[in-house]
Each structure stands twice: as structure tokens, then as C-alpha cells.
Amino acid sequence: TPMCTCILRRKFIDFFKEGYEHRVVPSTPVRPRGDPTLLFVNAGMNQFKPILLGCPDPRSEMVSYRRVVNSQKCVRAGGKHNDLEDVGKDVYHHTFFEMLGNWSFGDYFKVEACAMAWRLLTEEYGIPADRLYISYFSGDTANGLPADEETRLIWLSMGVRPDHVLPFGMKDNFWEMGETGPCGPCTEIHYDHIGNRNAAALVNADSPDVVEIWNLVFMQYNREVNGSLRPLPQCSVDTGMGLERLVTVLQGKRSNYDTDLFTPLLSAIHQCSKAPAYQGRTGEADVGQVDMAYRVLADHIRTLCVCIADGVYPGMTGAELVLRRILRRAVRFSTEVLQAPEGALASLVPTVAHILIMDLINQNEVQFLSSLKQGRRVIDRTLSNMDKDSAVFPASVAWSLHRNLGFPLDLIDLMLEEKGKMVDKKEMTVLEDEYEKVLVIDDGNRVDQLDLHSLAELQSQGVPHTDDSQKYCYSLGSD
Ligand code: ATP
Ligand code: MG
Ligand code: MG
Ligand code: MG
Numbered sequence: 001t002p003m004c005t006c007i008l009r010r011k012f013i014d015f016f017k018e019g020y021e022h023r024v025v026p027s028t029p030v031r032p033r034g035d036p037t038l039l040f041v042n043a044g045m046n047q048f049k050p051i052l053l054g055c056p057d058p059r060s061e062m063v064s065y066r067r068v069v070n071s072q073k074c075v076r077a078g079g080k081h082n083d084l085e086d087v088g089k090d091v092y093h094h095t096f097f098e099m100l101g102n103w104s105f106g107d108y109f110k111v112e113a114c115a116m117a118w119r120l121l122t123e124e125y126g127i128p129a130d131r132l133y134i135s136y137f138s139g140d141t142a143n144g145l146p147a148d149e150e151t152r153l154i155w156l157s158m159g160v161r162p163d164h165v166l167p168f169g170m171k172d173n174f175w176e177m178g179e180t181g182p183c184g185p186c187t188e189i190h191y192d193h194i195g196n197r198n199a200a201a202l203v204n205a206d207s208p209d210v211v212e213i214w215n216l217v218f219m220q221y222n223r224e225v226n227g228s229l230r231p232l233p234q235c236s237v238d239t240g241m242g243l244e245r246l247v248t249v250l251q252g253k254r255s256n257y258d259t260d261l262f263t264p265l266l267s268a269i270h271q272c273s274k275a276p277a278y279q280g281r282t283g284e285a286d287v288g289q290v291d292m293a294y295r296v297l298a299d300h301i302r303t304l305c306v307c308i309a310d311g312v313y314p315g316m317t318g319a320e321l322v323l324r325r326i327l328r329r330a331v332r333f334s335t336e337v338l339q340a341p342e343g344a345l346a347s348l349v350p351t352v353a354h355i356l357i358m359d360l361i362n363q364n365e366v367q368f369l370s371s372l373k374q375g376r377r378v379i380d381r382t383l384s385n386m387d388k389d390s391a392v393f394p395a396s397v398a399w400s401l402h403r404n405l406g407f408p409l410d411l412i413d414l415m416l417e418e419k420g421k422m423v424d425k426k427e428m429t430v431l432e433d434e435y436e437k438v439l440v441i442d443d444g445n446r447v448d449q450l451d452l453h454s455l456a457e458l459q460s461q462g463v464p465h466t467d468d469s470q471k472y473c474y475s476l477g478s479d
Contacts, residue, residue: 002251005261006359008125009071009243010366012100015120016069022102025070029310030096031319037178039319040075040312044101045177045217045238047072051105052182052219054233068103071243073306078322080178088296088333089286091255092211095326096303098243106234113216113237114154117189121214125250131192133203133210134160137174137185138167143229145174148185148218155187163200172204175217175238180225182232186217191249213249214241255280257295261355265298268351273340293337300330301345305352371405378405383419391420395427 003011016022028047032038038046045052048068056062077084077095086093104113121127134155139147147167155165167173176183190212192199202210219236221229244256251259257266258280266278278294286292307313307323314324327345334340382397393416401407416422 005243005247005259006363008247008250009098009100009359010363011124012120012241012246013069013071015124016067016102016116020067020102020116022067022069023065025065025068027070027072027098030073030075030307031310031312037180039079039322040077040307041072042074042076042079042081043177043238044070044072044074044099044240045103045182045219048103048105048238049177049182052232052236052238053222065103065105066107068105070101072099072101073310074099075303075307077303077326078319080176084322084326087299088292090206091208091257091295092242092245092248094244094256094299094302096299096306100241100243100246101239102237103239104237106236109235109237110151110218111154113218113239114151114187115158117214117216117239118158118160121189125246127191127249129160130164131195132160132164133190133192133200134165134187135168135173135190135203136165136187138169140170140174143170143174145185145229148173148187151185151187151218166200166203168204175215176223180223182219182221182238183223183229184218184220184238186215188212188216189214191245193249193254208254211245211248213245215239257298262298264355265301265348265351266294268348269294269297269334269338269340269344272344272347273334273338275338275340288337290337293333296333297330297338297345297348300326301348302352302356304330304345305349306356368406371407375401375405375407379415383421386421391422392424393421395424395431398423398428399431 013024017024025047028041030041032041032046035046035049041047048062048065050056051062051065056065073096075096076082076093083093084095087095102113102116121132122129136151136155137145137148139145152165152167156162173186173188174183175186190203190210192202192210194209196202196209199210204212217238217240219238220232222232224230244259244261247259247261248254248256253259256262257278269275270277275290275293279291281289281291303326304314304323307319312319312323314320314327316324330345334344338344378397378401382394386393398409398412398416401412402409413423
């Protein structure tokens with residue numbers, strides 16, 4: 001039996017976290033914060049734009065990110081990446097989808113990124129190599145950009161067949177976030193759904209038989225307001241793989257709508273309408289017909305739920321207006337094509353919640369369960385080593401539970417209160433203040449969030465530094 005989406009999503013995160021020391025960063029809401037160039041979050045990299053540009057807020061966690069992995073909620077309706085018109089007509093574009101991604105910020109580059117992706121797909125997920133096609137950037141004279149020969153050679157050296165490695169231009173293999181913003185040449189992995197001898201000709205040809213699944217972008221430029229390309233201070237890797245498309249491949253389906261992410265929703269639509277069951281017919285002949293209406297409705301109700309949960313409500317301007325258009329399209333298809341009664345749309349919400357939210361809660365539960373057990377052991381051991389009469393729990397232990405095992409501080413307080421103890425508040429404040437400081441290691445350009453361990457090490461080595469109330473500044477020279 002094929003694996004369910006929640007396991008496949010988990011496998012992606014774990015592959016990078018456990019295998020290659022990537023830090024797991026949660027998805028942001030779909031409403032972009034502090035970026036007026038975007039209507040909706042359209043890619044996993046959006047939240048990392050400041051790092052890519054080399055100007056992360058020095059007081060944010062971001063300054064310490066080197067390798068990151070995440071699964072990001074994305075909406076592609078309106079703006080540069082607008083897929084609204086395709087939704088329902090094909091079986092692999094959604095307005096809302098989840099993008100799995102791994103990043104290197106000035107850490108590993110092309111060789112490692114390609115090798116990791118290839119290993120994950122062919123070994124971990126077990127996709128046969130002969131079903132995969134690679135595209136790489138063929139260069140562009142108008143923009144003064146050379147072909148990415150290096151990447152072509154990397155794939156060949158990894159044993160990918162030469163007739164499976166294909167060049168494409170700006171449109172397909174130079175990824176840009178929007179009119180402005182980080183960008184660079186990319187290499188993409190496509191899946192041949194039917195073992196077609198002609199598959200190479202169907203890459204990037206809008207065919208349901210050969211579908212792009214993963215994009216590996218080599219971030220090297222920023223597209224400026226005047227249209228020019230400015231080289232970025234460091235080279236980064238930014239990858240994005242559509243979860244729905246991956247699941248389709250791994251569950252042995254030909255359409256995203258035939259996976260466990262959509263089938264319960266299609267059944268729910270069937271139940272609440274008077275329409276015949278979903279047949280799974282695709283293609284132009286289906287435009288305006290029952291199957292397309294099923295897909296539009298299933299897609300749009302997911303988008304509506306996610307957006308509303310993230311605080312974007314149907315309205316009259318910007319993202320709100322786009323959402324209103326999506327809602328009205330859903331109403332039209334559900335009423336006129338599927339003959340669904342008034343209220344049908346909202347009746348689908350529990351099914352969406354079931355598919356998306358229950359899964360997430362389960363994932364989060366699993367993530368914390370082992371930490372909780374481990375932390376409980378630490379707490380019990382510390383308590384049994386403590387003086388019976390002392391009510392004050394060592395702050396260093398509480399801090400380590402918080403930093404290393406992800407215990408919320410208020411939860412620690414509560415767990416200690418139950419045992420008649422409390423954290424040493426004074427010592428805790430000292431630790432928190434220390435953490436708030438920014439550790440600057442001046443070895444050319446490295447700026448790191450303070451971590452107490454490396455600070456202790458530097459101090460014990462007697463390395464000269466300046467120390468004011470805001471930051472420690474260490475000058476380490478170039479070694
Ligand atoms: P396509 O060429 O199929 O439109 P794209 O090149 O626009 O995809 P990217 O910007 O490279 O997509 O995004 C990275 C990945 O996200 C894609 O390889 C794909 O797996 C997934 N993806 C992109 N757009 C959608 C969408 N509208 N619905 C579902 N998945 C998508
Ligand atoms: Mg696209
Ligand atoms: Mg593409
Ligand atoms: Mg792409």
C-alpha cells in the first residue's frame with residue numbers, strides 16, 4: 001500500500017534534518033509579512049528573502065541559519081506566479097499547495113544540492129531513475145547570463161543519462177520571485193508518469209504525462225527595480241518541490257486529485273451535490289464540465305480555508321479581492337455545473353480541516369512526544385538530585401529544556417509548579433538577557449546569533465572582545 005501524505009511530508013523533513021543537519025523552520029502564514037512586492041506567499045523562499053539578500057535582522061533567529069528545511073503553505077493566484085486560470089483544467093496546478101524545500105545560505109552549493117535531491121528521490125522515495133528528467137539553464141544573451149554547464153556536468157557525473165539532461169531558457173530555468181527580488185539559474189527534476197519513449201520532448205510542454213516536480217534554484221542575483229541583475233553577497237541554494245505532485249508520483253497516480261489529499265474532498269463534493277461522481281477525465285474537452293468543476297471546487301475550498309485561517313478574508317482589494325474571485329468561481333461551479341444546493345461550499349470545510357489540520361496536529365504531536373519524554377526524564381532526575389527543602393529549580397536546566405528540546409517556558413513553570421518547585425527567576429533573567437545579545441564574530445562577514453556554548457568557549461580561550469549591553473563583538477581574524 002502506498003504511503004500517506006503525512007508520512008511522505010515527514011520523510012522529506014527528516015531526510016534533511018537527520019541526514020544533513022538542516023534546521024526545521026515552520027511555514028509562515030500565506031499572507032506575506034513586510035513584503036509589499038507579494039500578494040500571497042508564493043514560494044518557500046519568501047520568508048528567507050532577507051537572508052538571501054544578505055540583510056537579515058541581526059536580532060532575529062535568521063542570522064544563524066545555514067541549512068534549513070521546511071514545508072511552506074503557498075498560494076499562486078494573482079501576482080507574477082498566477083496559476084488561477086489553469087486550476088481545474090489540468091491536474092497538477094493548484095491555487096493553494098504545499099512547497100517542500102531545503103536551503104543553503106552561503107553553505108553548500110550545486111554539487112551537494114543535486115546529490116541530496118537525487119538521493120532523496122531515487123533512494124529514499126525509491127523513484128526509478130529512468131523516469132526522471134533534468135532541465136538546466138541554457139543561458140541568455142539579453143541578460144548576459146552564461147549557460148549552466150557546471151550543473152549539466154554534475155548530473156552526468158552522478159550517472160544521469162545524457163538524453164535525460166535538457167537545456168531550457170529564462171522562462172523555465174531562471175527562477176525569479178517576482179518583478180524584483182532574489183533570482184538565479186535553476187535546475188529542475190521532472191517525472192515521466194507513463195514511461196514514454198518520447199518523454200524528453202514533453203518536458204516543460206504542459207503535458208500531464210511529464211510533470212515538473214522539484215526546482216533547485218542557485219540564488220546568485222537580485223532583480224532590481226530598474227530591471228538589472230545585481231550579484232548577491234553570497235551564493236545560496238533554494239529548492240521547492242510541490243508536495244501534491246510528489247504524492248501523486250509516490251502513490252502511483254496520474255493526477256493530484258487522485259491522491260489522499262483530494263479524494264475525501266471529491267467524495268464530500270459528490271455527497272453534497274446532485275452531480276454524477278468524479279470520473280477523473282482531463283483535458284480541454286472537459287472545460288466547463290463536471291470533472292473540471294469538481295477539481296475547481298476542491299482546489300478553491302482548500303485555498304479559502306487556508307487563507308481565512310491565516311487572516312485573509314474575501315474583500316475588495318489586493319489579496320482579499322483575489323480570494324473573493326476564488327470564492328465566486330467556486331460558487332459558480334458548484335451551483336451551475338454540480339447543481340449543489342446553497343450552503344454546499346461551507347459544508348466542505350470539515351473535510352478540508354480533516355485532511356490538512358488533523359495531519360498537522362498529528363505531525364506536531366509526534367515531533368514533541370519524544371522531546372517531552374526526554375525532558376520529563378531530565379526534570380525528574382534534576383528534582384531527585386535537588387536538596388529536598390529547596391524549592392528553586394536550576395535555571396540552566398530549564399533553559400536547556402527550552403532551547404534544546406523546544407519546551408515552552410510557561411510549560412516548564414507549570415510542570416515544576418505541580419511538584420512544588422519553581423525556576424530560579426533571577427538566574428533565568430540573566431540567561432535570557434545573555435541570549436538576547438548578538439554575538440558578532442568578525443572573520444570577514446560572519447554574524448552569528450549568540451549561543452551560550454560557543455560564547456563560553458570563546459571566553460575560556462580569552463579571545464579579546466568588546467561587550468556592551470547589546471552585543472559581544474569578537475574579532476577572530478580570518479582563520
Ligand atoms: P510549473 O512549470 O509546473 O507551473 P513552476 O516552474 O511555476 O511549475 P516553481 O516556481 O519552480 O514552479 O515551484 C517549485 C515547485 O512547486 C514546482 O516544481 C512544482 O512541483 C510546485 N508547484 C508550482 N506551482 C504549483 C501549483 N500551482 N500547484 C501545485 N504545485 C506547484
Ligand atoms: Mg508555474
Ligand atoms: Mg516550470
Ligand atoms: Mg519551476
